[in-house]
Amino acid sequence: MNTATKLGAYVVGLAAVFGGAAGIGTAAGPVGKADEGGHGSHGGHGGTTAGPVLPGGLQVSQDGFTLHPRTTDVRPGVPTDFRFTIDGPDGKPVTRFTPLHGKRLHLIIARRDLSGFQHLHPTEIGGGVWEVAVVLPKAGAYRFFTDVRPEGAKEALTLGVDVAAAGDYRPVPLPRPEQVAKVDGYEVKLAGALTPGKASELTLSVSKDGRPVTDLEPYLEAYGHLVALRQGDLAYLHVHPDGEPGDGRTEPGPDVTFYAEVPSSGVYRLYLDFQHGGKVRTAEFTVTAGPSATVPDQGEGAGGHGEHTH
Numbered sequence: 001m002n003t004a005t006k007l008g009a010y011v012v013g014l015a016a017v018f019g020g021a022a023g024i025g026t027a028a029g030p031v032g033k034a035d036e037g038g039h040g041s042h043g044g045h046g047g048t049t050a051g052p053v054l055p056g057g058l059q060v061s062q063d064g065f066t067l068h069p070r071t072t073d074v075r076p077g078v079p080t081d082f083r084f085t086i087d088g089p090d091g092k093p094v095t096r097f098t099p100l101h102g103k104r105l106h107l108i109i110a111r112r113d114l115s116g117f118q119h120l121h122p123t124e125i126g127g128g129v130w131e132v133a134v135v136l137p138k139a140g141a142y143r144f145f146t147d148v149r150p151e152g153a154k155e156a157l158t159l160g161v162d163v164a165a166a167g168d169y170r171p172v173p174l175p176r177p178e179q180v181a182k183v184d185g186y187e188v189k190l191a192g193a194l195t196p197g198k199a200s201e202l203t204l205s206v207s208k209d210g211r212p213v214t215d216l217e218p219y220l221e222a223y224g225h226l227v228a229l230r231q232g233d234l235a236y237l238h239v240h241p242d243g244e245p246g247d248g249r250t251e252p253g254p255d256v257t258f259y260a261e262v263p264s265s266g267v268y269r270l271y272l273d274f275q276h277g278g279k280v281r282t283a284e285f286t287v288t289a290g291p292s293a294t295v296p297d298q299g300e301g302a303g304g305h306g307e308h309t310h
Helices: 003-028
Strands: 065-069 081-089 105-112 117-120 123-126 128-132 140-148 156-165 181-185 184-191 199-207 225-230 235-239 255-260 266-276 278-288
Touching: 003 266, 065 140, 065 156, 081 140, 105 128, 117 128, 128 266, 156 235, 181 266, 181 278, 184 266, 184 278, 225 255
Parallel strands: none
Antiparallel strands: 065 081, 081 128, 105 117, 105 140, 123 128, 140 156, 181 184, 184 199, 199 255, 225 235, 225 266, 266 278
8 A cells, every 4th residue: 555545545534533523522512611710621611511512623514613734745854834724604714803911812732643733824815815934744644623713603613624634554552651841941830630520620830940839930921821632532631721921929930730521531742832941841641541441551651742833
């Protein structure tokens, strides 16, 4: 089987998984829940709802708004100016947005095996067209998520679409769960556990050279941002810390506390963004939720690495 055939078969398989994701997500219930401090998930997934809520990122369209990639040729390892629009109910690109945490649009990228995480902030170049320099490091299908609130939308939306980087897809085993992640000389410790269907307290403590970091810098109006992706369908959860810079009670480290609600038992990958010394870094963890969730002992440890591209 040649390379193109391999990737084609892989994408067809993803289509089958993605097609069933709506049913899975609806049964699972809400992904995010607003915490007492007023910070919840993007996309309005938190709070009380009248019925089942589809987890974020499983839909390319919601409430009449659609994520529309305009760039179709992305090669692995090659810098690409990726363009896309958020089309409104009239089919035209939306040009007016309500900022979310200091940005009009957030773009999150992860390969289907949960590797290659990126958190980017595209620029609108005119007529509702967004552009951002993207490098997809290896072949495979990547999920592109947009956190955005178009004018006229009743809530913030997390829309998702698959983008393929052609080539021989070789999935990376998910690292086993660990309580410590190391990134660029920093050590981040995770305390707490995910309980399906309930708000779970997670505290991440940042240190460097064995000493607590007590001067974390505000990044997007917070001392940390946390994204969780569910293994399999990549259901998306984006929560923010309990408290914010300047509120008179939140310290700039070493601890950053989140309240997150996952929709089901399973395996999740957590990505913590924090800023220190003028750079944003990402610490990554594999976490299981529920007693039946297990991860095969295939990795070399959860670890975590990556500096953002802005």
